[in-house]
Amino acid sequence: xxxxxxxxxxxxxxSSQALQNLIAEEIRQNGNFIPFSRFxxxxxxxxxxxxxxxGAHKIGAAGDFITAPTLSLxxxxxLARQIAALLPQTAGNIYEFGAGTGELAATLLQQLSDGLxxxxxxxxxxxxxxxxxxHILKKAPHAVEKVIHLTELPDTFDGIIxxxxxxxxxxxxxxxxEHGGFWQIGVSLENQSFIQTARPLVQEELLKAAAEYFPASxxxxxxxxxxxxxxIRTLAEKLVRGAMIFVDYGFDAAQYYHPQxxxxxxxxxxxxxxxxxxxxxxxxxxxxxHVNFTDIALAGTDAGLDLIxxxxxxxxxxxxxxxxxxxQTAAPDSADYxxxxxxxxxxxxxxxxxxxxxxxxxxxxIDVDWQAFMFxxxxxxx
Numbered sequence: 253x254x255x256x257x258x259x260x261x262x263x264x265x266x267s268s269q270a271l272q273n274l275i276a277e278e279i280r281q282n283g284n285f286i287p288f289s290r291f292x293x294x295x296x297x298x299x300x301x302x303x304x305x306x307g308a309h310k311i312g313a314a315g316d317f318i319t320a321p322t323l324s325l326x327x328x329x330x331l332a333r334q335i336a337a338l339l340p341q342t343a344g345n346i347y348e349f350g351a352g353t354g355e356l357a358a359t360l361l362q363q364l365s366d367g368l369x370x371x372x373x374x375x376x377x378x379x380x381x382x383x384x385x386x387h388i389l390k391k392a393p394h395a396v397e398k399v400i401h402l403t404e405l406p407d408t409f410d411g412i413i414x415x416x417x418x419x420x421x422x423x424x425x426x427x428x429x430e431h432g433g434f435w436q437i438g439v440s441l442e443n444q445s446f447i448q449t450a451r452p453l454v455q456e457e458l459l460k461a462a463a464e465y466f467p468a469s470x471x472x473x474x475x476x477x478x479x480x481x482x483x484i485r486t487l488a489e490k491l492v493r494g495a496m497i498f499v500d501y502g503f504d505a506a507q508y509y510h511p512q513x514x515x516x517x518x519x520x521x522x523x524x525x526x527x528x529x530x531x532x533x534x535x536x537x538x539x540x541x542h543v544n545f546t547d548i549a550l551a552g553t554d555a556g557l558d559l560i561x562x563x564x565x566x567x568x569x570x571x572x573x574x575x576x577x578x579x580q581t582a583a584p585d586s587a588d589y590x591x592x593x594x595x596x597x598x599x600x601x602x603x604x605x606x607x608x609x610x611x612x613x614x615x616x617x618i619d620v621d622w623q624a625f626m627f628x629x630x631x632x633x634x
Contacts, residue, residue, distance in 0.1 A: 258523050260536055271301035271535040276441060284440045285449060289479065291439040291530070292423040292539050297376070301535050304421065305377045319417055320499070320565070320605065321356035324595035326581070328359030330574045334497070334624045335412050336364060341618040342494040344369030345411030350418035351375060354384030357399070358391035365395040369411075374402045405490065413487055413496040419548065420500050420540045422483060424475040426518060427453060427462050431470070434462045446531045465544070467511045474509060474516040475541045481551045488555030493617040496552065499565060501608045502543030504633040509544075517542035545612055549634045557614035561625030562634055566606030569599060571626045 260268065275294050279286050296303045320327040335346065344367060351357050351373045361371060375381045381401050389396055426437035434453040439446055453459055461476050487496060502508065508517070520527035521538040530539060545562060553559050563571075578596050582588040600606040613622065 257525050257527075260533055264536055265533075267301050267306060268533050268535045271295070271298055272446075274298060274301070275439075275534070276444075276446075279439060279441050285438045285451065288426045288437045288439060288448070288530075289423040291446075295530075295534050295537075295539055296421065296423070298535070303535055303538055304380070306379070306535060319352060319355075320599055320609070321359065321416060322353060323598055324592060325355075325359050326574055326577055326592065326596060327569070327599060328356045329363055329577060330569050330572045331356075331414070331497075332360050332363035333572045334622065335360065335414075336367065337620045337623070338412050338495050338618060339364065339367050341620065342412065343410035345372060345409075345494075346370075347372045347374065347406075347409055347411060347413045349374050349413070349415040350421065351384050352380070352416075354387035355391075356414075356416060357384065358388050361388065361392040361395040361398065365392070365398065368395070368398055371395070371399045372402055372406070373399065374405065376403055405486070407490065409487065409491045409494060411494045413491065413494065414498070416499045418500070419477075419480050419483070419498060419543045420502070421538075422477065422479040424477050424479070424518065424541045425458060426516065427458065427466070427474060427476055429462070429466050429470055429472040434459060434466075437473075446534075448530075461547075465505055465509045465547075467509055469511045469514065472511070472514045474513070475518055475544075477541075477544055477547060480543065481547055484548055484551035485555050488552045488557045488614065488616075491557065491614075491616050494615070495560065495618060496557070496614040497611065498548070498613075499568075499609060499611050500543045501605075502545050502610055504630075505544055505546035506633070508542065508546075543610075545610055546634045548612055549631075552612075552614040557616050559631060559634075560613040560615045560622055561629045562610065562612045562631045563625055563628045564607050564630070565609035565611055566600040566602070567628030568611040568624045571624050571628070574600065 275291060297305055299305055346360060346368065348357055357371060357373060373384060388399055428435040428437060428450055435450040436453040437448055437450050440449040453462065458476055466472055466474065518541045520530060520532060522533060522536065527537055549559055549562065574596060578592055581592045598604040
């Protein structure tokens, strides 16, 4: 299958090879083994060469995947309805992680500029940050002065933290349950090529999580997400007042670690194709795994946040009135309306993004009616 995929340009291929050389050298320096999480971190975030830190366009028709904010402006406009109810009880700030092209930021700035103090974008990629600035300047020029880019976390958050498809892009551990024990999957070199190898899992926290989440069936391979857990825990501890809203694809723990899902959820995306080889065009292929929302809920509540709601993306958007907003976009018989209708179907369709994508929200020190979770809240599954 990989042989049929579009070949990278000479420049992209050279960048991928440079990254492979860096990773290979690190493996040699570490006894011919690095954990898969470290390999994934380097593949996605190595300076200059990583998937998210390189210069190629990743999102959209010419990239590797489509995100909800780029699919339809109605996604951001609908989300803005919930944020508008929350902002007055905070310092009026929005903090966005994983801003991508800047489409969601531009949409929210258009909808919320009157009640917004600052719009912070936390972005480690200089190239992406510049692209976001240009897009916001074009789409929401009146609100440009409210946008502040950060490369590190602030000391505290007072406002609304949002992230769309952020958690799935964090490095994960791949663990195998076999021969009565747990094994950590890593990356080694064999004849100058990358291969997956395994060694006994010894880290206490990972062993505890694997024993808790993995089914008794063997052999069984899946992911653990210490980076996601630590990220949510850190944000929660820094949130003095406000809310956190994260949208991503994933499951509760019972679904995630179902015995039939014995090969896990890890996958790659390259030019809108699914790739199962993690070593395919390293640095040019998006590497991702689903989110264990049970673990995300625990990370937030253990840090003292209120778990506000957990539901499907479809329920979240429908509760906030996306169909009403769709009806106002254009005349029902127009081409624009037909295009928007198709986009909304992808956002809320059961076999599209509507059921696979979930929304989880936390709060601290705010008291509003969360319209987004009025119907279809499934917190009981966590």
